[in-house]
Amino acid sequence: LPHPPPRFAFVIMSAVAISMGSRTSALRPVRPAHRLSATAAPLPSASRCLSAALAVSVGALSATGRRRALAPPASTCRWQLRAARAAATNAASSSDPLAVFVILRKDLGWPTGALINQACHACTAMAWEARDDEQAVAYMSEAEGGQMVKSTMGVNSKGELENVVRKLDEAEIPYKLWVEQPEDVPVCVATWPRRRSVLRKLLKKLSRY
Numbered sequence: 243l244p245h246p247p248p249r250f251a252f253v254i255m256s257a258v259a260i261s262m263g264s265r266t267s268a269l270r271p272v273r274p275a276h277r278l279s280a281t282a283a284p285l286p287s288a289s290r291c292l293s294a295a296l297a298v299s300v301g302a303l304s305a306t307g308r309r310r311a312l313a314p315p316a317s318t319c320r321w322q323l324r325a326a327r328a329a330a331t332n333a334a335s336s337s338d339p340l341a342v343f344v345i346l347r348k349d350l351g352w353p354t355g356a357l358i359n360q361a362c363h364a365c366t367a368m369a370w371e372a373r374d375d376e377q378a379v380a381y382m383s384e385a386e387g388g389q390m391v392k393s394t395m396g397v398n399s400k401g402e403l404e405n406v407v408r409k410l411d412e413a414e415i416p417y418k419l420w421v422e423q424p425e426d427v428p429v430c431v432a433t434w435p436r437r438r439s440v441l442r443k444l445l446k447k448l449s450r451y
Contacts, residue, residue: 340381341391341438342368345406345431346451348396357429360420361394364432368418372434375416381435391438396451406431406445413444 344361352360372378381390397403410417416434421427433441 336386336388338437338439339386339388339391340377340435341393341441342381342435343433343441343445344392344394345397345403345445345448346394347398347400347403347429348451349398349400350427350429360422360429361432363422364418364420364430365392367420368432368434371418372416375434378435393438393441394451395445395448397448400428403428403431406448409444413440415440415444 342365344365346357346361350357369378369382380386384390397406407417407419410431410433415436418432418434419428420430420432422429
């Protein structure tokens with residue numbers, strides 16, 4: 243054993259001492275029988291002492307090993323704690339995840355591909371501007387265990403888009419308004435990642451694109 247327990251070392255030393263004592267006594271001259279006490283018990287042999295010492299030490303080591311086996315490693319406990327926290331976070335956010343609402347104009351008469359480009363421009367610019375936001379980081383990294391939730395809503399005029407911008411400003415929800423250049427036409431709004439329940443309540447009058 244690399245590091246024997248103190249009890250084990252003490253028992254072994256005691257067994258060796260008893261063994262040496264019994265050998266020394268064997269070398270001494272035998273006393274007459276009439277000098278020996280009638281009640282004196284005979285000394286145990288060295289082999290019996292050593293066997294008893296080994297049995298005690300093995301029992302102590304087995305008990306120590308069982309205690310160590312029952313106690314989980316500290317790294318396992320930390321991993322289980324992190325997993326439990328992540329599971330709790332996922333359970334709490336699964337019903338109300340972080341989401342991005344994209345509001346796109348439907349009255350421009352542009353080709354479908356051009357409108358898709360406008361939505362992509364707005365979302366890309368929003369992601370860059372929100373790169374240091376805590377909720378945006380959680381959303382972009384999918385830290386809550388789900389994919390990026392988006393809802394694309396439609397408005398029928400520039401005035402309706404401006405009304406959406408006003409509501410977002412009043413609710414203090416950050417967003418990106420994409421204005422197509424060089425035409426200088428406001429086309430699309432992409433909100434920063436926020437809880438879906440908050441955005442739905444604010445934009446409940448809008449319909450899907």
